[in-house]
Amino acid sequence: MLEVQGINKSFGGLHAVSDASLFVPAGKVVSLIGPNGAGKTTLFALISGFLRPDSGTVIFDGTDITGKAPHLICQMGLVRTFQVVKPFASLTVRENIAVGAHTRIADRKAALAKADGVALLVGMDAMLEQSAGDLTIAGRKRLELARALATEPKLLLLDEVMAGLNATEIAELVPVIRTIRDTGVTILLIEHVMQAVMSLSDYTYVLNQGVMIAEGEPKTVTSSPDVIEAYLGHGAAERLAKMEARDA
Amino acid sequence: MSERARLSGWTIILLTLALLPLYLHSARWIDFLEMTLFVAVLGQGWNILGGYGGQYSFGNALLFGTGAYIQALLQFKFGISPWIAMWFAIAGVVAVGAMVGFLSFRYGLRGSYFALITLAFAEAFLVLSRSLKSITEGGSGVQLALNQDPAQAIATFQFNFAGPFLKEYGFYYTIFTILLVTYAITWWMERSRFGAQLVAVRENEDAALALGINTFKVKLGAICLSSAITASCGVYYVQKFLFIEPGIAFGPSKSVEALFAPIIGGLGTVVGPLLGSVFIHGVGEATKMTIGQALGGRPGVDLILFGTILILVLAFLPRGLVGLVEAVWKRLSGGRDA
Numbered sequence A: 001m002l003e004v005q006g007i008n009k010s011f012g013g014l015h016a017v018s019d020a021s022l023f024v025p026a027g028k029v030v031s032l033i034g035p036n037g038a039g040k041t042t043l044f045a046l047i048s049g050f051l052r053p054d055s056g057t058v059i060f061d062g063t064d065i066t067g068k069a070p071h072l073i074c075q076m077g078l079v080r081t082f083q084v085v086k087p088f089a090s091l092t093v094r095e096n097i098a099v100g101a102h103t104r105i106a107d108r109k110a111a112l113a114k115a116d117g118v119a120l121l122v123g124m125d126a127m128l129e130q131s132a133g134d135l136t137i138a139g140r141k142r143l144e145l146a147r148a149l150a151t152e153p154k155l156l157l158l159d160e161v162m163a164g165l166n167a168t169e170i171a172e173l174v175p176v177i178r179t180i181r182d183t184g185v186t187i188l189l190i191e192h193v194m195q196a197v198m199s200l201s202d203y204t205y206v207l208n209q210g211v212m213i214a215e216g217e218p219k220t221v222t223s224s225p226d227v228i229e230a231y232l233g234h235g236a237a238e239r240l241a242k243m244e245a246r247d248a
Numbered sequence B: 001m002s003e004r005a006r007l008s009g010w011t012i013i014l015l016t017l018a019l020l021p022l023y024l025h026s027a028r029w030i031d032f033l034e035m036t037l038f039v040a041v042l043g044q045g046w047n048i049l050g051g052y053g054g055q056y057s058f059g060n061a062l063l064f065g066t067g068a069y070i071q072a073l074l075q076f077k078f079g080i081s082p083w084i085a086m087w088f089a090i091a092g093v094v095a096v097g098a099m100v101g102f103l104s105f106r107y108g109l110r111g112s113y114f115a116l117i118t119l120a121f122a123e124a125f126l127v128l129s130r131s132l133k134s135i136t137e138g139g140s141g142v143q144l145a146l147n148q149d150p151a152q153a154i155a156t157f158q159f160n161f162a163g164p165f166l167k168e169y170g171f172y173y174t175i176f177t178i179l180l181v182t183y184a185i186t187w188w189m190e191r192s193r194f195g196a197q198l199v200a201v202r203e204n205e206d207a208a209l210a211l212g213i214n215t216f217k218v219k220l221g222a223i224c225l226s227s228a229i230t231a232s233c234g235v236y237y238v239q240k241f242l243f244i245e246p247g248i249a250f251g252p253s254k255s256v257e258a259l260f261a262p263i264i265g266g267l268g269t270v271v272g273p274l275l276g277s278v279f280i281h282g283v284g285e286a287t288k289m290t291i292g293q294a295l296g297g298r299p300g301v302d303l304i305l306f307g308t309i310l311i312l313v314l315a316f317l318p319r320g321l322v323g324l325v326e327a328v329w330k331r332l333s334g335g336r337d338a
């Protein structure tokens, strides 16, 4: 479904993404993890056309989409959400979702009806008339998801849709994402909430300082020493191992 | 407010506008209504791009003036019928608007940069219309020949010497028709995919792009529609006054009128520019008649009061008069119908 090959992006002297590659097979949920500032959001921006890579290619559904405009990439079926949510604040939830629906549907009534359906799927049906500007952070994250979903994507890029949510809200959202996958949408998600990463993803990539340092099954990857060090600092894996040995 | 309440509101407003002048046997008051509707249309032209699209132009005089000049010059120089000239005026203004839009939106100019570029274009056209004498007749302006033959009133689009009804009401119902058409287009736009995408661009351009909207094309479409509506004001102005000169055409006053009406009335709403225009003209007239006269007809008193009211509206009614009307409506209907 998605193949990123040796992609690079620098901001001035900062190598935000260095020679990163990843592969997302159709129908799967793949996650991308890594500490803050690792370059995950930048990688999403490169894939979705918001940033142009310095080098490397992005192949979506068999087509090279490197450097294409974001709206064209969305129309092809690849849609992203924003970590820093961007609601259409003065519109209602229904109108927000309908904007996404209009990407495939010209008719206003049909787009609004589609919005109702999507809202039901993501559990926002009770909030349809609410102004998006009045939503809680959990509501806004869901709205990001709903709007993107309304564009009928083949591949959905979710950038930390669980961040800032409490345990109950996370527990509600996990099955929603699973349902979306079951309807045939492939998902690539950036997530810090490990419980969600573990329970949702089939495969995981780890990015650190712009470099892919590990990949594999979520369980294997998260217990790899390199990954632990990336998150907790140099020597952390060793200390952790010692602590475990002592406890044993 | 529900769609039904809106439709009833519009029925009342439009019936009033259609019948009111028939009960005002006063040329002065009909003139007053004409100018009110004229600014309401001018304001709608601005509102499409500014209110719905969030792209604040400070130079809509560019569009108004270009339309007026094309309408005047085609008649003056080539004797072309005003009914044909108007289509060239509209097309010409759309071309100018599209060019400004292309340059601005291609290079991602937003906010004050867009306002400045539109102002700069209007100023440039002001200078050009003064200096290119061989084309525009220069600073003295273009004066169209007055038709005194009643039989030619319709053909010349001049009602000064027309039969009794046309003479009195011809221009009123002309601007009323223009208002009907342009407001119907806006009403339709608001309920279309294009309108939804335009509002999305206003609310958050990155999100709009991510959701598959060609934001450049949408903004370009909006400026073209804005241009066509504003062009109709230029056509109307020339036919009514048979005169245009650089200051009237491209000076800042039309740009300011175009944006005041929707800002006071309610940005991004169909009725906003009309409400705003009625309010502006109503207050202007009322102050002229009361305070202005009390102070011995000193000029400018109405402007001071008007400025004060504008500041108050901006400070306390962020959604304009439409916001006020909706709040009152909500209270009256017991909050059943928000």
Ligand SMILES: Nc1ncnc2c1ncn2[C@@H]1O[C@H](COP(=O)(O)OP(=O)(O)O)[C@@H](O)[C@H]1O
Pocket: A011, A014, A016, A034, A035, A036, A037, A038, A039, A040, A041, A042, A043
């Ligand atoms: N537009 C930009 N200009 C300059 N630096 C940027 C820009 N976007 C991101 N960065 C930098 O690139 C690095 C990676 O950021 P980001 O992709 O947001 O990380 P993550 O999403 O993994 O937390 C950070 O150091 C960030 O400051």
Ligand SMILES: [Mg+2]
Pocket: A040, A041, A042, A083
């Ligand atoms: Mg990020």
